Amino acid sequence: MKLTEERMYQASLEKDSLFEGIYWMAVKTTGIFCRPTCTARKPKRENVEFFINTEKAIENGYRPCKICRPLEKLNETPQYIRDLLNELQQNESLKIKDRDLLKRNIEPVSIRRWFLKNHGMTFHAFQRQFRMNTAFKKIKNGENIMEVALESGYESLSGFNERFKDVIGSTPKNTRSQTIIDLKRIETPLGPMFACSCEEGICILEFTDRKNIDRQFARLSKAMNAEIIQGENKYFKQLEDELSEYFEGKRTHFDVPVYMTGTDFQKKVWQLLTEIPISETRTYKQQSEFLGNPKAVRAVGTANGINKIAIIIPCHRVIGSNGELVGYAGGIWRKQKLLELEGAILF
Template sequence: MLFDLPNQETLYTALLARDNRFDGQAFVCVSSTGVFCRLTCPARKPRLENCIFFATIGECISAGYRACKRCHPLQAAAMADPNIVALLKALDERPDLRWSEAHVEELGYDLSTVRRSFKRQFGMTFLEMAPQRRLREGFETLARGGKVITAQHEASFESASAFRAAFARLLGRAPADLRTDGWLRATWIPTPLGDMLAVSSPSHLHLLEFVDRKGLPAELARLMAAAKQQIGLGALPPSEQAAAELADYFAARSDRFSTPLAFAANAFTQQVWDALRAIPVGVTRSYSDIARQIGRPAAVRAVARANGANQIAIMVPCHRVIGADGALTGYGGGLWRKQRLIEIERQLRQAKEETAT
């Protein structure tokens, strides 16, 4: 735990004053309502005897409290930063712009502040993110059978070499190496939490990851090595089904995934992934919980490694695993995404319970 909580009286005083010095580092659970909030929540303040304070969102969730609908404590930390919100909006409005430091300064932002904010939340700077967004346009052009030069212009890259380099950094292969006729084919799936890459064969989905995951090129390389061939471009039925099911999931309409999945893992890892898929929506488990469930209580670290080796995000819900202390532990797609996924799934669970009653 990175933050030692002050005593109850100090935190309650901060809650009454809506002191933002503790925002994101302490949360209040209100026993009379079953809700947990940020200390800056504008809602009516609870009585001291009804307050329990925790250092992490995971602890609040594990204790059975649901997120407040006024202060949205599960909202991605990135989205609580006004600089990030404004610049992401600008990027959405001008995805074709070759963003530079001058553009950021013209919008009135301090370069060092923006750099730190994006690096902390996304693992990349804003100026690294912008060409990745443009890369989607080029990827889709190639998937339609377009030439590399056409894809380069569609993605608004100044030169063919810059386009090839950006493409290779993301996918680990130059664009010319990814044809449209492979047995395995990759397609781009936009989601509210960022673009995802899906790789499928005609019958099964083999990979589903956020495109900014640092380990994606290595995962693609392992997949190609196992298949003994290059990955092509274009949508196949499993990836199309995955895109439709993800749309329902992110809209909080359904948590069911019936896309056929292909797993390449040893028996232990497969056992862990099966246990992940058995975690009910809106529920979290610890690594030690999973280890006990599969009958290997001493294999907590091995369970964590198997969890991290998962190549099919969301559908194999490794994001439902938190630390034994309730903390939101590492997630390849970023902790801010993990928070948002947990929020979506709590909404799904609540909707299902209300429907059932």
């Protein structure tokens, strides 16, 4: 994707997130360089220059902006929050309160804001979901409800029942007829992703900043008649390991099971995506021809656009008929980076 400096400058004025990861803008008068989405006041056109990576900017004497922090991975989870999440995973009855955060020199307000922004709930609500997810699975496997309540940190069964119903949507006694989908935020070099998994396999893998991500969650919840709850799953470790190998260039296909929800036509489109070899691309027209319906270009494009399992079902390998990168919900810059990583010859 070749860009003019004028287009890059305009994108910075507009704080256009589609250009994240494609270029960095350096300001001659201040000696700093920024992301395209930096909120700092924009300089005049004659006072800037552009770089395709941060290394070049540093080599030319620029230092990273303290506002947009261009050396950090986009939306990366801070290490202190990762540490908190690891503690929760290791101790299912743990309740981290504000006073515990203060002992760790962590401001409770900062934690609250981060979780509201990135998970749509407070840290305390997140902890409740995590505990109830674990409790649900234990009860589902036949463990005693009272014992599970005590293990979850509750002294009374009534309090446990109330919280359980608030989170899961049913009482502990009715877990047999209830299903949940596990949800976890995972880190990648191109930004964090939300992963959802059911008993059959991974059913959502999306970048957290994807537009209408809530709509994807709602569709999945409705299709499976299940609640999406924060928690661990037997497939998440395998998924994270395979994604790490993929981004390191050591993996060309994924073995982690996936579970697709959609119409028969959509599933055919998604299955066909998995048959595009790594380092190759196809057009929407070619995909429709492979399906035996050359006129279904628009329908194929629509199905691609609502694919819920990014990277593993590689909708990024489908491009426009003129070779342009179009139609990627995770951002065109990510589509470019994924294709570059896979060795696709496009530019």
